[in-house]
Amino acid sequence: MQTMPFPGFPKECVEFLQKLKKNNNKPWFEKHKEDYENYVLNPARDFVVAMGERLATISPDIHADPRINKSLFKIYRDIRFTKDKTPFKTNLGIWFWEGEGARFGHSGFYFHLEPPSIMLAAGVYDFDKALLLRFRQAVVHKVRGPALARAIAKVKAAGSYELGGAHFKQTPRGFDPRHKLAEYLRYNSLYAMLSLPIPDSLFTPRIVEISLKAFKDMAPLHRWLVDMINR
Numbered sequence: 001m002q003t004m005p006f007p008g009f010p011k012e013c014v015e016f017l018q019k020l021k022k023n024n025n026k027p028w029f030e031k032h033k034e035d036y037e038n039y040v041l042n043p044a045r046d047f048v049v050a051m052g053e054r055l056a057t058i059s060p061d062i063h064a065d066p067r068i069n070k071s072l073f074k075i076y077r078d079i080r081f082t083k084d085k086t087p088f089k090t091n092l093g094i095w096f097w098e099g100e101g102a103r104f105g106h107s108g109f110y111f112h113l114e115p116p117s118i119m120l121a122a123g124v125y126d127f128d129k130a131l132l133l134r135f136r137q138a139v140v141h142k143v144r145g146p147a148l149a150r151a152i153a154k155v156k157a158a159g160s161y162e163l164g165g166a167h168f169k170q171t172p173r174g175f176d177p178r179h180k181l182a183e184y185l186r187y188n189s190l191y192a193m194l195s196l197p198i199p200d201s202l203f204t205p206r207i208v209e210i211s212l213k214a215f216k217d218m219a220p221l222h223r224w225l226v227d228m229i230n231r
Contacts, residue, residue, distance in 0.1 A: 006050035008204040009113070012039035017090055018115050024086040036075070044072055044092055047111070047208070054212045055096055055109060058219055062108070063097050070103060071095055090114065098226050105131065107225035109215045110191075118198055120211055122218035123165070123191025124225055131229065132188060136175060138228045139184045149181060151220040155192045158217035165189040190225065192218040 016039050020029065029036070045066040052064020052071075065071045073093035079085050091114035099106030105128060112119040127135055138144040155161050165187040171177035175185050184190070194214050201207050215222075 005205050006046050006208050008207055009043050009047070009202050010039050011203055013043060013092070013113070014115050014198060014202075016040055017092065017113070020088055021090040021115075024088050024090065026087055029088055040075075040092060041072070044094060048072065048094060048096075050208050051094075051111070051211060052096065054208055055215065058212075058216055059098050059109075059222070061098050063099075063103065098222070099229060106229060107222050109218075109222065111211060113198075113202070116198055117195055118202065119193055119195045120214040120218075121164075121191050121193035122215060122222045124189055124229075125191060126189050134231075135187070135190070135228060136172065136185055138231075139181050140175060140179055144224075144228065145181050148184065148224055151224040152192075154220040155218050159194065159214075161192045161194050161218060164191050164193055190221070192221050194218075 016035050048064050048066040048071045055062045068074050071094055075089050077089055094111040095108055097103045097106045097108030107124050110121040167188040168186040171182050171185050201210050
């Protein structure tokens, strides 16, 4: 059953995140928690549902779950192992993933709102040890390696998309540094992304279609990663 069209994020959503950045403390947040729920959390839930319906047209197995710790990231930061003790994230992160089990360790599509910009991405943000080895083996595979190169070329040809994930300075031991795709052997994750200033469309129903357009452009990389993970 199709849901009501997503009306866009309210301008108060951006205003709340801007104010939270200046007042990143528990007393301020508790005083304005109702604003967070009305202007950030509830609209984000509606966006997940609307975006999930549209993403299903290009990825039928996509997970779009409007719960915190599913498609929605919690606003509370984990400050146990960091010097930065500010308690709250000053962004809105939304994750749509494809694959069974936990939401991470899979490829997916990501929406990130952090004034003054938004970022749209597709791919895997962090390979675990086993997935990293599988990725490297796919890079040098005689069929899957060229398929990766074609997927990346399609994404780059579609617009001003950047490729992320480069990490290691040298080709890992056991792999040929002269391989034609050796640069990707230095990645510990792989994703495409597009960053842009917050558009006026964020506050209108058009943000769903604009996001879908970017996700479609980046889908060749996502599809390659899904295939690599599921082999």
